[in-house]
Amino acid sequence: MxxxxxxxxxxxxxxxxxxxxxxxxxxxxxxxxxxxxxxxxxxxxxxxxxxxxxxxxxxxxxxxxxxxxxxxxxxxxxxxxxxxxxxxxxxxxxxxxxxxxxxxxxxxxxxxxxxxxxxxxxxxxxxxxxxxxxxxxxxxxxxxxxxxxxxxxxxxxxxxxxxxxxxxxxxxxxxxxxxxxxxxxLAFSPVKPTNRLVRKVDIFLGDLQDRELDVKSLAASLHHSYAHIAREFKRHTGRTIIERMTEIRLYKAEDLLKHTDLSIKEIADRAGFSSAFYFSRVFKSAYGISPTAYRKGCFSD
CATH class of the missing domain: 2.60.120.10 (Jelly Rolls)
Known part of the structure; x- marks a missing residue:
């Protein structure tokens, strides 16, 4: 048993x-x-x-x-x-x-x-x-x-x-x-009280999947106004919420490029980008290489 x-x-x-x-x-x-x-x-x-x-x-x-x-x-x-x-x-x-x-x-x-x-x-x-x-x-x-x-x-x-x-x-x-x-x-540092809002924003953004950011839902989830959340997030991280959302989606796309054979369009959809063209542009800006070239590099000897 x-x-x-x-x-x-x-x-x-x-x-x-x-x-x-x-x-x-x-x-x-x-x-x-x-x-x-x-x-x-x-x-x-x-x-x-x-x-x-x-x-x-x-x-x-x-x-x-x-x-x-x-x-x-x-x-x-x-x-x-x-x-x-x-x-x-x-x-x-x-x-x-x-x-x-x-x-x-x-x-x-x-x-x-x-x-x-x-x-x-x-x-x-x-x-x-x-x-x-x-x-x-x-x-x-x-x-x-x-x-x-x-x-x-x-x-x-x-x-x-x-x-x-x-x-x-x-x-x-x-x-x-x-x-x-x-x-x-160790992957992370212990949570500090001043950073709890930042952690919760990160989790909310990570769970968006292929949905667009709904600032009202984010505000309701954290019980603060979006203006306050955006201001505190920028103060603690030096980045905007949109910048962080893009970063998280790029991490997802990178993982899919490494570990799946999904097409670039399918990866763009799953990671939450509006189109394969926009995904490719953002990815190349961040990594200095296209998604296709990045994938080839991951599997080359």
Missing amino acids: GILERKSQTQFLTHHACRTITLNDVVIEWIDILFEDSSGVSYCAPHSHDWYEFNYVVQGTMHTALEDGIMHRMDQGTFVLIPPGFVHSHRYELSSPHEGLCLRWRMFQRTADADTASKLDAIAIYDKLMRLTIGVTPPKPDEFGIGKYLETLLAQSEAGEQAIFLQMSFVRLLLRLTESLPAAA
Whole structure:
């Protein structure tokens, strides 16, 4: 049996094992474990949490936008870890509904008096787990056996293991996650409060796909006037919203040129440009080479 066959165990785990876990020098508040089914849902708006969120795709496809504002595709066996405070959003494919596991938790350092401090330092866990806070990296395929850890956790629950054993399996899963996120792999810096509006604008722009920018929708989404949003965005980034939107669309087009055999017109459409001619002109202005020549260069020996 796999994860899908044991998905009902998430309810048991949430009610019986999701508790405060005190282990050596760390206190972990295991909030819940959910099995997500996105059937009929197409979008989850930009938001952030004060807890860690881990998403693992078991079946189907979803897309997640992180701090770069670009939607990253997540297929079966792909996962993403989102630390507290990082703005993110999700988009789902109705033709390939996403099903997967979502885990949420908080962590705190355990305080100790002078008599017990040395004992806690002997097996330090807090610093290892805090590596999960260092930043957000794009979704990645499961080359670390995370799925096996999830299967084990569900199987133990199904077998009626005591809550303490289930909690230790959860901690082992977190420690395994730290091995998948080396410090050298940081892609983004921690979010600063003054930049939250910029992050949300990036996510909104990244999710436009082939639609034109609707300033009213952007203003409504962020609960500010467009004039205020545009002014703050320019102040923090030195670029206009339109310039940033074009940059994001060029990133999408570049990725499609590298990894698909779509025609230039199809790429222009998918990246959100009004025509292949306009796309080619903007691309050449930014990269100094035409899209066709760029593609040839990517695949030449």
